[in-house]
Amino acid sequence: MAAKRTKVDAAASSTRLAPLSKTPTGIKGLDALTLGGLPTGRPTLLCGAAGCGKTLFAMTFLVNGINKFGEPGVLMSFEERARDLETNVASLGYDVAELVERKQLVIDHVYIERAEIEESGEYDLEGLFVRLGHAIDSIGAKRVVLDTIEALFSGLDDTAILRSELRRLFAWLKDKGVTAIITGERGDGQLTRYGIEEYVSDCVILLDNRVEDQVTTRRLRVVKYRGSSHGTNEYPFLIDEHGISVLPITSAELGHRISHESVPTGVPGLDDMLGIRGYFRGSSILISGLAGTGKSTFASAFVNAACERGERCLFFAFEESPDQIVRNMASVGLKLDQHIDSGLLDFQAARPSLYGFEMHLARMNRDIEEFAPQVIVVDPISAFRGPSSEIHSTLIRLADICKSKGITALFTSLSSSGEQMSESERSVSSLMDTWISLKDTEANGERNRVLYLLKSRGMNHSKQLREYQLTNHGIHMVDAYVGPDGVLTGTARIAQEAREREAGLSRKQATERRRREVARKRAALDRQIAELRAALETEEAEMATLIEQEEARELAHGSERSEMAAIRGVRS
Amino acid sequence: MIVTKQDDGPVADTPNGLSEPESGEYNLRLYVAGQTPKSLAAIANLKKLCESNLAGRYTIDVVDLLVTPQLAAGDQIVALPTLVRHLPPPLKRVIGDLSNTERVLVGLDIRPKTASPT
Structure with missing residues (x-):
């Protein structure tokens, strides 16, 4: 629909169907959600209740225009004097006086006091046109801010004239080709108190400052933007010493490039379990556990390892001050x-109750953009209380x-006692790629710490409960003993290990004994064999002697007989 | 008729100048933009009004902002035509083509003063 309207507009102004050109505001996030900035050469209405940051927003538009895009600007202020304005925006680090000096910026304070003015007969606002025109021409301004033009309504009586003159003014601004921001106070039931949104209808941005549960959140919404698509949600924005930043909420696509690279956890034993x-680099990790199970320690070990590899880490601490974390670790x-x-390594510490969620997110987003870390830690997410x-x-x-951004994010979460998941855990569990659960086991009058991997997407991982110890050399993973009654930890494990050692020893001794017995038996048998062999040898020797004697006797006997025959033969 | 006088703002050091201006002079400046019907009407109306009420006690200064736009900011001109009373203090402004004489006289604090001597 918006696209159709563009065509109509373009055709009406008898130009080619060029896309609407845009003027970047230089406000991070706003340019993203308006796909380039405000419509060039057209007025934009910026409305909101008191204290929403309209003036700062408009001022940022001008100062960025000068500093970043080389476009001089004019601020016509109907409420604040130039001096006050300079002081107010100095808090954002803008040196407006210097810009005025350099003829890049003109600040014109339009002062209307009803008590000083008497109306007699017909008039118009040509004086305003002359002033504005003079200011624009004197420095060749491309950007104009009218803040807050509705002040005219309280200074002048004839609203019919005012309305027609305002309509003329906005048309005149368009003819001038300047990109303008017109601020307006939020009114009842309409965007501005005097309904000037009727005249400025190319682009309307609504600022809002809501207090929920005593926490203030600034939000911004692009109500309409003729001829362009734009983000339609409410987006939180931030005003602090770094200026204004708007947080465009989720690109909403799940199309991020993923990495197959692995990032060591900083705990060698834990690496083995994964x-x-x-x-995975760029994954989200949740470490949940009861108080005192070492969630922050695991997070710090991860950070420490990352820093040792030379990666940049950003640590968002919501419960401890940076010094305290450093000391404890x-x-x-x-x-x-x-x-x-x-x-x-950089720490960003803040109380969770300091801002609303949106503000925290906006702040974290800004910090991430500025620091460009490879690893972030949020410790803990359970500190956020709310729906x-x-x-x-x-x-x-x-x-x-x-x-x-390919940043590996590690979140810690404090579980409430028992097996129930805390609110924050339940709500984020599906977001997390790896979830490590830290537990306390209480047995035999002592507490021991065990961990297990509740899940770890995209990789095989250990399903074992593992005991770990927080030593003064870091986290030490211990092989948990799984006995017949479950996992044994701490002294129970040590006792069990001692018992096992003892049993092993006695088994070894028994084997040794048996071995010695066998040796002895073998020796005895060997001895018997030797004896028998000796006996056999003796016997054999005796037999040989007997045989020899027999043979000798046989021989002797034979010769005796022949002798006898010879004797007989001679005698006959 | 067009006196080019450059005293910027009133010399506001006589506190009772407000109540006793008869000896004082009316220093009036009329801002217009070009020779529009409204401008011409305003100039004519002002001359007539001053002649009949402030004869001999006034100076009128007509500033055409199309010629000297830089003067607009100094006197906080928004609407045109604007008549500014620099003297006597305090500063007074009357906007419009000055067709409503009554309101101009009230706006310039002339009416109550002229009313009292009669």
């Missing part, structure tokens, strides 16, 4: 301070941001 010896042998010094749908949408967006 099929690819680490987490030093006790388990993780020296995070050296990484902070080398600039690889689970909001936590879910916040975290899903954070996970999305990280995935789209």
Whole structure:
């Protein structure tokens, strides 16, 4: 529909069907969701209640125009004096006075005091046109801000004249070819108090500042944008010392490029449990567990390992101050301070209740964009309290941001006691690629820590419960003993191991004994064999002697007989 | 008729100049943009009005903003035509073509003063 309208517009102005050209605001996020910026050469209405940041928004548009895009600007302020404006935007780091000096910016304060003005007869607002025209021409301005033009309505009586003159003014701005922002105070039941959205209808942006549960969230919505598609949701935005940033919420596609690379967990034993010896780069990891199970330690070990590889890490701490984390982790042998010094590690600490979810997300997004980390840690997500749908949408967006940038994100979550998942865990469980559950087991009057991999997408992984110890050299994984009664940990495991050692020893001794017995038996038998052999040999020797004697006797006998025959023969 | 006088703003150091202006002079400046019917009407109306009410006690300064647009911001001109009373203080503005004489006189604080001597 919007596309159709563009065509009509273009045809009416008898130009070629060129796409609507846009003027970037230089406000991060806003240009993304308007697909390029505000419509060039057309007025845009920026409306919102008091305190929404309209003036700052408009001022940012001008200052960015000058500093980033070389487009001079004019600010016509109907409410604040130039001096006050300069002071107010100085908090964003804008040196407006210097821009005025350089003839890049003109600030004209239009002051209308009803008490000083008497109306007599017909008039028009040509004076305003003259002033604005003069300001624009004097510096060749491309951008114009009218803040807040509705102040005219309180200064002048004849609204019929005002309305027709405003209509003329906006048409005149278009003819001038300047890109304008007109701010307007939010009114009851309509976008602006005096309904000027009727005249400025090319692009309307609504700012909102809502308080829910005592937490304020600024939001922005592009109500309409003629001739262009745009993001239609409400987007949170942020005003702080870094200026304004709008957070475009999720590209909504699940099309991020994924990595097959593995990132070591920083705990050698844990690497072994994961099929690819680490987490996938760009995946989301949840470490959940009860208080004191070492969630932060696991997170820090991961960060420490990443920094040692020379990767940049951003640590969002919601419960502890950075100093406290550094001190505590030093006790388990993780020296995070050296990484902070080398600039690889940065902490961003804030109380969860400081902002709403949207603001946190916007802040984190900005920090991520600025620091460009490879690894982020959010410790812990359970610190966010609120309706689970909001936590879910916040975290899903954070996970999305990280995935789209290929950042490995590690979240910790404090489980409530028992087996139940906490609200935050349940809402994010489906987002997580790897989920490590840390548990306390209590037996024999002591607590021991075990972990298991609840899931790890895309890889084979250990299904075993593993005991781990937090030593002063880091996290040490222990082979858990799985006995007939389940997993044994701590002293029970040590006792069991001792018993096993003992049994092993006695088994060894028994074998030794048997071996010696066999040897002895063999020796005895050998001896018997030798004896028998000796006996046999003796016997054989005796037999040989007997045979010899017999043969000798036989021989002697034979010769005796022949002698006898010879004797007989002679005698006969 | 067009006096080019450049005293910017009133010399606001006489607090009772407000109540006793009869000896004082009316320093009026009329801002217009070009020779539009409204401008011409305003100039004519102003001359007539001053002649009949402030004879000899006034100066009129007509500024054409199409010629000198830079003067518009100084006197906070938004609507045209605008008549600005620089003297006597305080600063007074009357906008429109000055066709409603009554309102101009009220706007310039002339009416109450002229009413009291009669």
